[in-house]
Amino acid sequence: MPKEILEFIDEELKKVQGELSDKILTELREELISQRVTDKDLIVKIIKEVVKRYRRSLLDPGETIGTVTAQSISEPATQMTLRTFHYAGVREINVTLGLPRIIEILDARRQPSTPIMTVYLRPPYNKVLSKAREVASKIEETTAEDLTRDIETDILTSTIRVILDEHSLEERGVTAEQVYERINEAVGKKILVEMEGKNIIAVRLYEKPKPASGTEFLKLVALRDKILQTIVKGIKGVKKVVIQKMGDEYVLQTDGTNLEKTIKLPEVDYTRTISNDIFEIARVLGIEAARNAIVNEISKVLTEQGLDVDQRYINLVADTLTSSGTIMAIGRKGLAGSKSSPLTRMSFEITVKKIVDAALRGCEDRLTGIIENIIVGGMPRVGTNLPLLLIKREGSK
Known part of the structure; x- marks a missing residue:
């Protein structure tokens, strides 16, 4: 097919990018090329017809989109694995995939079980x-413990000696002087820190040697832990960094996240760097970015499992959560618990408690939703039962 026609197809498809899903755009492009459609007017006509039919298929009045979405995602989810994968064969970095990851997102867990970042440079x-x-x-976060060969606690002189590993x-890429400076900052001005030789740092509770007993001994133990956890270099929370080749560029995969500080580095491409911590994204980049992250995370999990779910259902879930x-969870502490209908709240979990609470508060249920109508044996106002229109026929009483 001529290059001019290919460019024209791409240009026309770009105009309707917001109206059609990425999958339909890709399939439509492939079909136009395979059928060798070279007439520009015909290409425009075909694209317009696809957009028209797509709009018609989006939603019928009164359709129970929530129920359809729940079924369309939960049914394929029963085929998901319950595994945690090593990331690209790297032992040091684990990634939660499959059903556990979907549950993390829908439950709005504040901390993902395996927080990671993909850092583009x-x-x-x-x-x-x-x-x-x-x-x-x-x-990569480097603590004093990572650089220490041995640490000695001398209770006779109330001194801790940190012996660094060359x-x-x-x-x-750290010097003994840098470790000394970080430890000095961490322990405070009241604690004496000094170099003893090339790679030994002495931390003293008192200027003059004094045996540690009782309270002083507990202080030494606490001080030892504080010294070992002192961050000498790197970004807090990023435990491990692995370099991977993706296409023609090197990308960093991290164990642990700190998106806010990472994207501030001049070497990092902040427009592409992402985290799998939804709440961190919401805090750093805003709720719209968190909504997009939910869409991308759910889509990625389903694709990796070989499951095909319409993008509209995933979008609806993300829109509802945000x-x-x-970011709200689906469960009783989130969306289900915030419903105005007492019968709907009762149907999710802890039924008796919800009934008692509703009775004590004198709550009313207007029976406007699907769940509450099903509970009482009523007819939900959905589908063909949506219109409240009565027609009087000729001859009828």
């Missing part, structure tokens, strides 16, 4: 491996 850092390693070293210092301006 700017040129030249994404093209040269040594440059990518520099950024990885800059992001190999670890060289590997992480419609209040915050």
Whole structure:
């Protein structure tokens, strides 16, 4: 097919990008090319007809879209695996996939079980491996414990000695002086910190040696833990960074997230860097970004499992979870618990408690929804029962 026609097809499809799903746009493009449609007027006519028919198929008046969406997602979900995968064969980084990940999203868990980031880099850092390693070293959290060969606690002099490992210092690109400075900042001005030799840092409770007993001993134990957890280099929360080649560029995969600080680095492409922590995205980038992240995460899980679910159902779930301006769970502590109908709240969980609460409060149920009508044996106002129109025929009484 001529290049001019291909460019014309792409241009026309771009005009209707917001009206058709990505899958339909891809299939329509492939079909136009395979059928060798070269007439520009005919291409425009075909695209318009597809848009027209797509709009007609979106929704019928009174259709129970919530029920259809729930069925369309939950039925394929029964085929999902209950596994946690190693990320791309890397032992150090795990990623929760399948049904557990879907449950995390729909339950609006504040902390994902395996928080990760995909960090894209700017040129030249994404093209040269040594440059990518520099950024990885800059992001990966390095604590004093990672750089320590041994740590001694001397209770006779109330002193803690941190013996640094030269190999670890060289590997992480850190000097003994940097470790000394970070520990000095972490423990505060009341604690004496000094260098003893090349790679030994002494931390003293008192200026003059004094045996530790009782309270002082507990202080030494707490101080030892604080020293080991002191962050010397990197971003807090990012435990591990792995470099991967994706296409023609190097990308960083992290174990742990800190999106806010990571996207501030000049070497990082903040327009593409993503986290799988929905609440972190909402906090850093806003609720619209969180809504898009929910769509992408659910779509990714379903695609990886080989399941085909219409994008509109996923969009509806994401819109519902974020419609209040915050991320709400599906369950009784979220959307189900916020329903105005006492019968609907009762149908989800802890039935007796909901009935008693509704009775004590003197709640009324207007029976406007589907669930409450089914409970009482009524006819929900959906489908053909939606219109409230009566027609008087000729000859009828």
